[in-house]
Amino acid sequence: MMSDTPEIVKKVFAIFVVGVLIIGFFMVFTQMPKGNEVNVNNTVSRFYVMKDVDQATQMLDKGTYFNKDMVPLRNDVPYTPITFGKSENLEDGAANVVTSIVVDYRGFDTLGEVTVLFLAASGVMLVLHGEKRKVPKKKIAPSEIMYVGTRIAFSVIFLFGIYVFIHGHLTPGGGFPGGAIIASGILGLFLGRQGYSPNKAGLTVFESLSGMAYAIIGIIGLVAEKSFLANFLPTGTIGNLFSAGFIALIYIAIGMKVGSELSAVTNAMIVDTEED
Amino acid sequence: MIDFLQNWIYLTGSMALVGIGLYIVLTNTNIFRIIVGLNIIDSGTNLFIVTIAWHPKSVMPIYTATNNLVVNGHVISADPLPQSLVLTAIVIGLGTTALALAIAVKIYQKYGTLDVRKIKEEDR
Numbered sequence: 306m307m308s309d310t311p312e313i314v315k316k317v318f319a320i321f322v323v324g325v326l327i328i329g330f331f332m333v334f335t336q337m338p339k340g341n342e343v344n345v346n347n348t349v350s351r352f353y354v355m356k357d358v359d360q361a362t363q364m365l366d367k368g369t370y371f372n373k374d375m376v377p378l379r380n381d382v383p384y385t386p387i388t389f390g391k392s393e394n395l396e397d398g399a400a401n402v403v404t405s406i407v408v409d410y411r412g413f414d415t416l417g418e419v420t421v422l423f424l425a426a427s428g429v430m431l432v433l434h435g436e437k438r439k440v441p442k443k444k445i446a447p448s449e450i451m452y453v454g455t456r457i458a459f460s461v462i463f464l465f466g467i468y469v470f471i472h473g474h475l476t477p478g479g480g481f482p483g484g485a486i487i488a489s490g491i492l493g494l495f496l497g498r499q500g501y502s503p504n505k506a507g508l509t510v511f512e513s514l515s516g517m518a519y520a521i522i523g524i525i526g527l528v529a530e531k532s533f534l535a536n537f538l539p540t541g542t543i544g545n546l547f548s549a550g551f552i553a554l555i556y557i558a559i560g561m562k563v564g565s566e567l568s569a570v571t572n573a574m575i576v577d578t579e580e581d
Numbered sequence: 582m583i584d585f586l587q588n589w590i591y592l593t594g595s596m597a598l599v600g601i602g603l604y605i606v607l608t609n610t611n612i613f614r615i616i617v618g619l620n621i622i623d624s625g626t627n628l629f630i631v632t633i634a635w636h637p638k639s640v641m642p643i644y645t646a647t648n649n650l651v652v653n654g655h656v657i658s659a660d661p662l663p664q665s666l667v668l669t670a671i672v673i674g675l676g677t678t679a680l681a682l683a684i685a686v687k688i689y690q691k692y693g694t695l696d697v698r699k700i701k702e703e704d705r
Binding site: 315316318319320322323326327330331350351353354355386387389390400401402403406407411414415418421422424425426428429432433476477479481485543544563567570573574 | 592595596599600603604607608629642643644645646648649650651656658660661662664665668669671672673675676677679680682683684686687
């Protein structure tokens with residue numbers, strides 16, 4: 306049997322495997338330029354940062370997109386740098402470049418990610434289905450401070466979550482962190498009152514509607530711009546709240562979907578596994 | 582050495598996280614501890630991906646009133662593409678962890694233990 310092996314041999318073997326892996330990680334240093342020699346001028350990301358794919362392509366000579374060595378930019382192509390609060394009608398108006406990649410340039414990828422999260426939440430609910438919440442013998446009610454405090458905190462946390470996903474194109478954050486913040490507020494409500502249970506049907510309807518909203522926004526892009534999940538709204542001035550076209554709409558849908566999904570997962574996970 | 586640490590502290594930290602997580606996964610038999618170890622590996626991998634797109638003099642990839650990403654025709658920000666990939670990976674890690682914990686609850690209800698060896702003996 307496996308358990309005949311002495312404990313010390315197992316630990317030494319584990320340390321050996323970890324050491325091999327760490328040596329593999331350190332091989333990265335042989336490939337890496339040092340200090341400020343690194344920039345994204347010779348990677349795909351410069352297209353995202355400059356917010357104009359055509360111009361960024363022209364500024365790099367043909368056939369040098371994936372060179373390992375540094376390639377200087379061409380000077381003969383005119384380029385006006387993007388100014389916060391002034392540049393208008395860019396290809397993608399989001400001030401947060403990460404958001405513009407996640408929602409705009411790679412929006413289809415994010416749709417798949419939302420699907421994965423939905424599948425995981427469905428799996429949790431499927432596995433824990435029919436779990437009767439057993440009432441423990443000793444009822445230890447949370448104190449009055451907990452009861453009132455979690456309710457006050459919930460309103461503030463809910464508002465902050467909404468702020469995070471509405472400002473996803475301007476500040477760090479976005480739909481996924483915003484939804485997680487809202488779900489953490491609902492977790493506080495579970496702590497504050499024994500036997501609290503959110504409206505499950507309401508959560509399901511909310512989740513389905515926001516998921517459908519994402520797909521419908523994509524189909525509107527397909528009809529209007531001949532491409533699935535294309536930006537069909539004007540992008541406005543970079544840095545304004547009403548800018549970046551449909552990014553805010555999609556992040557509102559994602560935020561509501563993730564918030565309700567994680568709340569439903571939290572609700573399914575709170576099961577009493579003790580014997581009566 | 583100090584210079585190296587100042588420049589690559591996050592890279593060293595990510596390696597340490599992956600090593601700690603792998604050691605936990607290899608030496609523990611409790612399913613819950615294995616899930617915790619996998620989560621630590623997840624964090625280490627995410628930190629590694631963000632770190633290789635970063636260098637000590639880069640700025641954040643967000644346009645603000647004082648933060649210009651393109652100076653003299655050179656892009657000086659950190660690479661935004663790996664950061665967006667990590668944003669995806671974090672959410673998927675959360676979902677898989679929740680699913681793994683739910684399955685662990687079911688395993689405990691069926692076998693009365695979370696030790697993988699005892700579960701294997703009971704299956705015989």
